[in-house]
């Protein structure tokens with residue numbers, strides 16, 4: 295088995311031990327997302343881990359759709375969000391002002407909650423679950439969510455490492471295992487120990503950035519996994535002017551008014567992909583009127 299291309303998600307099932315195995319290397323996508331947010335260091339690693347976790351979680355969706363992870367934190371960062379589809383599309387964000395404020399310092403981050411939302415292919419909500427984050431660690435929190443909210447046995451581990459000299463992530467990716475009901479206890483215990491013990495740095499590609507999925511896959515050889523699906527990973531954001539305007543309306547009357555007073559097109563950015571939308575004063579005025587109507591109705 296050779297996964298020649300970079301940035302892949304690989305799904306396999308174990309013949310000998312009855313489990314599902316998903317491996318992901320999303321280093322390039324995570325680097326592209328981190329660059330758009332001008333995130334380095336810890337923030338870039340968080341984006342790398344959150345995107346890998348979203349991709350692994352999305353691999354368990356029953357059909358086309360989206361898995362959304364919403365980590366609420368306190369301290370220097372208030373939230374990390376990542377969305378992914380089962381076919382390898384992914385986006386992620388940390389609030390812009392918080393990335394700029396932390397710079398290259400390691401932020402102080404305290405765990406709060408993790409919300410997981412699943413959408414169908416039309417974007418309608420299929421399910422929503424919320425758990426306390428055990429620690430600020432992405433792997434532990436998502437595993438905790440899976441054990442609390444889904445039927446079954448799981449272990450998810452994601453990892454990302456930022457290289458200060460290169461100014462980018464050396465790798466971002468991870469592993470998810472899920473036991474099938476017929477899995478034997480002893481096999482599952484051995485698999486848990488195997489995945490817990492993975493040192494991702496030891497599986498980093500040497501010639502280029504990224505994780506060596508071949509060497510990760512080889513760890514499971516004893517359980518004879520069979521690969522049945524493989525997708526390329528692409529950063530993707532389905533944002534629209536309408537959606538960005540909806541986010542803007544949360545500024546409320548005062549925020550809208552001060553934008554209007556500037557008298558020129560307001561430059562709004564999608565918080566996920568940083569795409570810029572120019573909104574004319576006419577459109578702002580219309581929103582302001584609508585906001586006023588809503589206030590009057592209260």
Ligand SMILES: [Zn+2]
Nearest residue numbers: 531533564567
């Ligand atoms: Zn966008």
